[in-house]
Amino acid sequence: MNVLWIAATGDWLHALIASIIAVLFLCFLFFVLFRASALLVSLKRLGNAVRLLTGKSPPLVKRELSKLFANSRLQPNWAEYEDTLHEQTANQGIDREIVAVRATVPAESFFNAELVVDSTLHTEFFKHLPGIFTGLGIIATFSGLIAGLQSFDVKAVEPDALKASLGGLFGHVGSAFLLSAVAIGLAMICTIVEKILYAANVHAITSIALALDGLFKSGVGEEYLSKLVRSSEDGAVQTKQLKESLVEDLKALLTNLTERQIEATHQLSNEIGASLETSLQVPLQKIADTVQLASQDQSASAGKMIENLMDTFMAQMRDTMGSQMGDLSGMMQQSAASIMRVEESLRRLVDDMQSATHASSEGIQRAMAELLSSLASHERQQSETLGGAQVQMLTHVQSAVERMASAQAAGANQVGEAAADATRRIVEASAEVQKAGEESSRRAAELTESIHDVTLESIRKLESGAAQVASMMAALNEVVDRLARTSGSLAGLHEQSGQLGSRLDQSSTSLRTSTDTLAIASQALSQASVRVEGVSSLMTTEASAREATLKDIQLALSKGQEAAREFGEYSDMLTVKLGDAMEQFGSKTGAVLNHLMTDFDKELGNAVLMLRDIVERMSLIAASDERRG
Numbered sequence: 001m002n003v004l005w006i007a008a009t010g011d012w013l014h015a016l017i018a019s020i021i022a023v024l025f026l027c028f029l030f031f032v033l034f035r036a037s038a039l040l041v042s043l044k045r046l047g048n049a050v051r052l053l054t055g056k057s058p059p060l061v062k063r064e065l066s067k068l069f070a071n072s073r074l075q076p077n078w079a080e081y082e083d084t085l086h087e088q089t090a091n092q093g094i095d096r097e098i099v100a101v102r103a104t105v106p107a108e109s110f111f112n113a114e115l116v117v118d119s120t121l122h123t124e125f126f127k128h129l130p131g132i133f134t135g136l137g138i139i140a141t142f143s144g145l146i147a148g149l150q151s152f153d154v155k156a157v158e159p160d161a162l163k164a165s166l167g168g169l170f171g172h173v174g175s176a177f178l179l180s181a182v183a184i185g186l187a188m189i190c191t192i193v194e195k196i197l198y199a200a201n202v203h204a205i206t207s208i209a210l211a212l213d214g215l216f217k218s219g220v221g222e223e224y225l226s227k228l229v230r231s232s233e234d235g236a237v238q239t240k241q242l243k244e245s246l247v248e249d250l251k252a253l254l255t256n257l258t259e260r261q262i263e264a265t266h267q268l269s270n271e272i273g274a275s276l277e278t279s280l281q282v283p284l285q286k287i288a289d290t291v292q293l294a295s296q297d298q299s300a301s302a303g304k305m306i307e308n309l310m311d312t313f314m315a316q317m318r319d320t321m322g323s324q325m326g327d328l329s330g331m332m333q334q335s336a337a338s339i340m341r342v343e344e345s346l347r348r349l350v351d352d353m354q355s356a357t358h359a360s361s362e363g364i365q366r367a368m369a370e371l372l373s374s375l376a377s378h379e380r381q382q383s384e385t386l387g388g389a390q391v392q393m394l395t396h397v398q399s400a401v402e403r404m405a406s407a408q409a410a411g412a413n414q415v416g417e418a419a420a421d422a423t424r425r426i427v428e429a430s431a432e433v434q435k436a437g438e439e440s441s442r443r444a445a446e447l448t449e450s451i452h453d454v455t456l457e458s459i460r461k462l463e464s465g466a467a468q469v470a471s472m473m474a475a476l477n478e479v480v481d482r483l484a485r486t487s488g489s490l491a492g493l494h495e496q497s498g499q500l501g502s503r504l505d506q507s508s509t510s511l512r513t514s515t516d517t518l519a520i521a522s523q524a525l526s527q528a529s530v531r532v533e534g535v536s537s538l539m540t541t542e543a544s545a546r547e548a549t550l551k552d553i554q555l556a557l558s559k560g561q562e563a564a565r566e567f568g569e570y571s572d573m574l575t576v577k578l579g580d581a582m583e584q585f586g587s588k589t590g591a592v593l594n595h596l597m598t599d600f601d602k603e604l605g606n607a608v609l610m611l612r613d614i615v616e617r618m619s620l621i622a623a624s625d626e627r628r629g
Contacts, residue, residue, distance in 0.1 A: 017136050017139060017140045017143075017179065017183075018179060020136060021133060021136055021182070021183055021186065024129060024132065024133070025186055025190075028126060028129060028190050028194075031121060031122055031126065032121055032122075032126050032190075032193065032194050032197065033193060033197070035120060035121060036120075036121050036194075036197035036198070036200075036201060037197065039073065039116075039117070039120055039121070039201055040197065040200050040201050040204060042072060042073060043116075043201060043204035043205055043208065044204050046068065046069070046072060046074065046208055047204055047207045047208045047211060049068050050065070050068070050208055050211040050212060050215070051211050053065070053215060054211075054214065054215065058100050058101035058215075058216070059087075059101065061101070061215050061216075062082070062085065062101055065078065065082075065212075065215075066078070066082065073116070073120070074111065074116065074208075077110045077111055077115060077116065078110075080110050081105070081107060081109075081110040081111070081212070084103070084104050084105045085101050085102070085103060085104070085216060086101070086102045086103075086104055087100075087101055087102075088100040088101070088102060100217070101216055102216060102217055102218065103212075103213065103216035103217065103218045104218070106209075106213060106218070107208075107209040107210075107212035107213050108206075108209045108213075111205055111208050111209040111212065112205065112206075112209065113201070113202045113205060113206075116201075116205050117198065117201045117202055117205060121197075121198065121201070123194075123198065126190070126194055127194065129187070129190050129194075130187035130188070130190055130191045131187070132187075133183045133184065133186050133187035133190070134183065134184055134187050136183050137179065137180035137181070137182075137183030137184050137187075138180065140176050140179040140180050140183065141176045141177060141179075141180040142176075143176065144175055144176020144177070144179070145176060147176075
């Protein structure tokens with residue numbers, strides 16, 4: 001024990017490991033050894049008490065079990081299991097008594113190791129305790145080995161010093177191995193004790209569950225299901241018998257009701273025939289006359305209104321389209337004339353610029369030629385004294401003339417390019433004007449075609465409305481004929497009813513005949529009402545056709561106005577584009593002319609300065625020659 005204490009307190013790390021091992025082992029003793037033993041004793045006592053209740057009456061067993069589990073660890077489990085028990089009752093005299101208690105769920109669902117043993121003993125933690133002990137022992141072994149190696153003196157050569165160093169190394173290693181052996185031994189002890197106690201508790205709780213299953217029989221659901229099947233079969237038989245009796249009773253009842261209904265119907269038909277003859281003949285005639293007059297007035301007014309509407313529409317379309325097409329043609333002619341005038345003016349401007357440039361270049365060349373000839377004559381006189389100066393002056397004059405000629409040529413090229421660019425832009429503007437004219441013509445043609453289509457559609461709808469009015473008139477005539485026939489049938493019915501008192505032997509036959517006649521009259525009246533409704537619907541259809549025609553005409557007018565608005569916008573856009581093109585052409589032409597005149601003035605100024613310099617030099621040379629002479 002002293003050696004173990006020395007090994008545990010020899011190093012701070014070993015002391016920490018020994019403390020952790022001691023704390024964990026004490027927890028194991030309390031939570032596993034002590035509590036598992038107490039739980040095992042309690043479960044065995046409960047199991048023995050449950051088994052002693054075998055053979056007693058079910059209500060008594062349930063009460064005894066409630067008392068038994070009241071103050072035990074399994075009281076919550078028993079409360080849940082008790083809720084699943086089903087009490088079967090039966091009539092005993094005037095009261096119902098409990099004859100059996102049946103189980104609906106196995107007792108193992110509430111009394112098992114997961115719910116009772118694992119939660120009490122904290123099995124999920126303590127089943128890993130041996131591994132923790134083993135790991136701590138390994139850490140102690142390596143820490144002692146490292147401490148011994150650190151205390152070993154590798155420089156010791158003397159036997160006593162070497163012996164002391166080896167003694168310290170072996171002491172540290174021995175203490176570490178001793179502590180590791182204690183930890184591993186505790187791990188094995190904990191594993192053995194924990195598994196034995198856990199297995200004993202699982203066996204005890206399983207025996208309690210089996211004892212409870214033996215006290216309460218199961219299968220109550222199957223019994224109730226069989227009872228339901230038997231009751232449903234009995235109910236089906238009783239329902240069949242009830243149906244047969246109801247069918248017989250209803251058959252007799254309906255037979256009596258049918259006979260009474262036939263008698264009442266015959267009597268009612270006689271009364272209806274007499275009342276219809278006296279009350280419907282005059283109103284129906286008035287309805288026919290009124291409908292005929294209304295249809296004639298409606299058709300005449302509709303024809304006049306449509307004729308006036310078409311005349312107004314065609315006049316408005318002629319005024320609108322004629323004025324717009326005339327304005328379009330005039331604007332296109334004015335645009336073409338303006339473009340032609342601009343083209344002629346630009347051509348004249350280009351010709352004048354070319355002629356002016358050509359005249360100026362010829363005048364300069366002519367003046368330079370005269371100057372050169374005069375200089376040549378003067379130079380021939382001064383050839384001996386001014387040979388070198390003359391050659392230099394001629395070279396300068398020739399280079400100046402070449403620069404002036406190249407400037408004139410460049411100016412002529414720029415003027416030509418500007419004129420070509422202006423001509424190209426004018427051609428593009430003319431093409432855009434032509435394209436705009438074609439687009440306007442195409443839109444005018446589309447508008448004319450759409451107006452033509454709408455007009456044809458309106459005429460077709462008017463023709464269909466006239467046909468519907470004609471069919472209305474025919475339907476009204478047919479209604480009048482059917483009403484006349486109905487009046488005749490009603491007169492015959494009245495005559496037969498008047499002779500009914502003198503023909504008692506033929507009463508049944510006359511009654512059947514009058515019933516048939518009444519049915520025919522009712523059918524004729526129904527057809528007449530249908531015809532009248534058809535006439536009303538035709539009149540409604542004709543009115544809707546007129547409204548549709550008016551809507552189509554309004555749509556055509558709106559399309560014409562939209563086309564006129566688009567044409568005006570396109571004309572404005574074309575005018576703006578032509579103005580922009582002319583402004584751009586004028587600005588570019590002015591820029592080219594300014595650049596050309598600037599270059600020409602610059603070159604001319606350089607040539608004048610050069611000539612002035614040459615003249616001054618020649619005057620100086622002449623003055624020097626005179627002084628020498």
